[in-house]
Amino acid sequence: MSAICHHTMSLDGFIAGPDDSMDWVFRYGTATSLAEETMEGIGAIVAGRRWYDLAVERWDGVDGIYGGNYEGKVFVLTHRPPPSAVNPRISFTSGGVQEAVSTAQDAAGEKDVGIFGASLSRQCLRAGLLDEIVIHLAPVLLGDGVRLFGGEGDRRIELDRVSVGEAERLTDLRFRVVKLRTVE
C-alpha cells in the first residue's frame, strides 16, 4: 500500500484557481483510467482542514468525494476540530502528519492512502511519507491560485515516472517518489 497524492493540476502548477475555485477542473473531463484506478485503490483519505472546510462549504463534504463514489474514511488533520461530530466517516486528528497517515494506513488495510490538499501533500513530501504522485494535467494556465508544490525553498526531490496516459483532454501522470535511504 502507498500514500498517494492525487490531484488535477494546471500546466502552471495550480490545483485550485483564485479563491479556491474548482470550476475549471470539470471542463477537461475527470473519468480518466488513471483516476479510476487510483480512486479504486484508495482505502482511506487524509485531508487538511482547509480541504475539509471547502468540501463542506462547496461540495457535499465527504459524500461528494470522487463524485460520491468513495465510501471509505476520511481523517482530517486539524488543531481545531469542530465541537460536534458531523459524519461517522470523518475523524478529526490533531496529532502530527505522520500519525495521521499511519492511522489512515491502518484503516486502509491493503489499500492505498489518498492525500488530499496542497498543504498536506507538501507536509507528507517533506516528512518522507509520500510514495506516489498522481496528476491529471489540465490543458490550462490558471495564472493564480493554490499551488500544489514548490516555492518555499524545499529541497530537491527526485521522481520516477511510472506511467503517462492521454485521457480526452487531460494528461495522466503517475510518479513514484524516490526516497533517500539513511545509511547507518
Add this chain to the structure above:
Amino acid sequence: MSAICHHTMSLDGFIAGPDDSMDWVFRYGTATSLAEETMEGIGAIVAGRRWYDLAVERWDGVDGIYGGNYEGKVFVLTHRPPPSAVNPRISFTSGGVQEAVSTAQDAAGEKDVGIFGASLSRQCLRAGLLDEIVIHLAPVLLGDGVRLFGGEGDRRIELDRVSVGEAERLTDLRFRVVKLRTVE
C-alpha cells in the same frame, strides 16, 4: 510559422533551480524526439537579457544553444544593450516584445520563432504572441528556482494539447495556446 516557448520544466513548474542552476536539466536526457523536432523547426530565437547574461556567463553564449546545433539568429530584448557587438548572430533590440517577435519572424522566414526564458515567455503569453508551448517535463521537484508560469495574477489561458510523448525519463508535452478572438 509559430512562436514557440520551449523549455524543460520540473513537475513543480521550474525551468531553473535556485541560483539559476541548470545542472539538473541534463540528468534526464535531452534528445527527445519532440526536442529535435522543435529545434529543427526554429529559424530564429528571441531571448531576454537575463537568459543572455546566463548563456554568456555559464554556457558558450549563443554558440551553446541546443548543444551547438542551432545556427540561426538570436534577438535579445533589452533596454541596456552591451556597448560593443559580441557575435554577429546576436542582435540587441530595445523595442517592445511585439517588435522583437515580429523581427524574429521575418528572420525565421517559413520557420518557427523560439521564445527563450521565463520572463519573456510570460510577456509573449500576455501579449497574445505565443502560439505553442513545448515542455519536456522532468521527473523532479526542484522546490525553488525560476518558475516558467503563473503566480502573478495572470488571467486564465486555455490550451489544446497537441501531443504527449515518453522520452527516456522526460515526458514530452506540446500545447497550442487558445487565443481569444476579438469580435468587432
